Amino acid sequence: MGLLSKKDSKLILDPLTDDNPVTIQVLGICSALAITAQLKPSIVMAISVIFVLGVGNVVISLMRNIIPSKIRIIVQLIVVATLVIIVDQVLKAFAYSLSKELSVFIGLIITNCIIMGRFEAFALGNGPWKSFLDGIGNALGYGVILIIVGFFRELFGSGTLFGLKVLGDSVEKTGLYALGYENNGFMVLPPMALIVVGIIIWVQRSRNKELIED
Amino acid sequence: MAIDTDKNSYTIVFAIVMVVIVGSILSGLASGLKPLVKANERFEKQQNILYAMGINGNEGISDVEFISTDKVEDVFKNTIKKQYVIEGDKVTENPEAYLIDIKKEETKSKDPNYTRKLPLFEGEKDGKPLYVVPIRGKGLWDAIWGFVAVDKSMVVQGVFFDHAGETPGLGSEIKQRYFMDDFEGEHLLNASGKFEGITVAKGNADPKNERKTDNAVDAIAGATITGDGVTAMIKKDLKMYVPFFKTLK
DSSP: OOSSOHHHHHHHHGGGTTTOTTTTSOOSHHHHHHSTTSHHHHHHHHHHHHHHHHHHHHHHHHTTTTSOGGGHHHHHHHHHHHHHHHHHHHHHHHOHHHHHHHTHHHHGGGGOHHHHHHHHHTGGGSOHHHHHHHHHHHHHHHHHHHHHHHHHHHHHHHSEETTEETTOOTTTTOGGGGGTOOOOGGGGSHHHHHHHHHHHHHHHHHHOGGGOOO | OOOOTTOHHHHHHHHHHHHHHHHHHHHHHHHHHHHHHHHHHHHHHHHHHHHHTTOSSOTTOSSOOOOOHHHHHHHHHHHEEEEEEEETTEEEEOTTGGGOOHHHHHHHTTSTTOOOEEEEEEEEETTEEEEEEEEEEEOSSSEEEEEEEEOTTOBEEEEEEEESSOOTTTGGGGGSHHHHGGGTTOBSBOTTSOBOOOEEESSOSOTTOOOSSSSEEEOOTTOHHHHHHHHHHHHHHHHTTHHHHHHHO
16 A cells, blocks of 8 residues: 555554454444344445544544533544434435435444444544544445345345345246255344354454454 | 643533534434435335336346436336325325335324325236335334335236345345235236235235236245234235225225
């Protein structure tokens, strides 16, 4: 990365792997369980979080010296809530069918602990540029996990990807279904997201022993 | 210049200024985008009504495809010949009947002195008149609603269902083709001409949905309560229109 110094690129790349907010810090699990039954909402959620966390981190960082410490959590909440409402309104005006599909989940970004976590832990103590990179990095790390989980849940749960029937038609019994394959109905339920995330954590830690805590 | 951010007065002023700024940004945005959002909602309703009448982009694909938003307004105007508002025995024509909020009417009708306004849309398909009735009810988690297109002897010609938050992959499947298409041709009246509705039932022993006069369609496995909600809203809401259909004969 020629554009970024080594330290800066670390801010973006670390959350993708060894400091992933979902699999290492185990934050943002609630929304990871709720919306990953299909691939498309997972991707839109990832993009929305990238926007909210990137912009939010910059806003908080710019205000970091004037925020009264007594009400800083409330100020952070207001910033998240404002950004989320903006995303929601813009989607409603320009991508109505998508906003209908995501309905309540956009509002749920507010409860995403990664966002509040990064505001509190990073943006309050660092400059806007660093905070922006940190926000984008963490949101990407979160998004990557969402997309992986969404991919497996939609594939095994419904036999589709982006709604396309990649494994054949389960009603007409074509493709794999002709051989007796069945969709795993359990995959569309939230607990399976937890198990998929668990498997990702297991794979990641067995590849990098340094991540294992005593 | 260092500011003492710990002072109470500073905290209060900061909070007030912040709320004013955020409030004006959001209200400005909301009122700026409101016409767009309202238009989207109106198009959606028109698309749904037309969908129930069989005017959609479904030909040749297995997904639900609405008529496109840029055409919907014209098609809606040309297809829906008349819109009625039914209040008790009184039937009036009203070109904006489709904008009646069924949810509000349902709440108001709890007052015994209030006569509920029932919207009804008359269109034409293959030279025969078609009537579209909006329905609304409760699913497992949240509201479900839809539009049912019937001919004048109350045989279903098409339906559209939607939901606010049913379980993805289970209850949310009521808006899929394989469920909605089953309703086509189903009779709402029983053999002796009384209103019976359509029951969404498991063990219907009619998976291919060949018996159209049994007043039942096959349920979605794992979506029993949502299915019961569909049954209930069809029974409850369409029943109110039975007197109107009696006058057509």
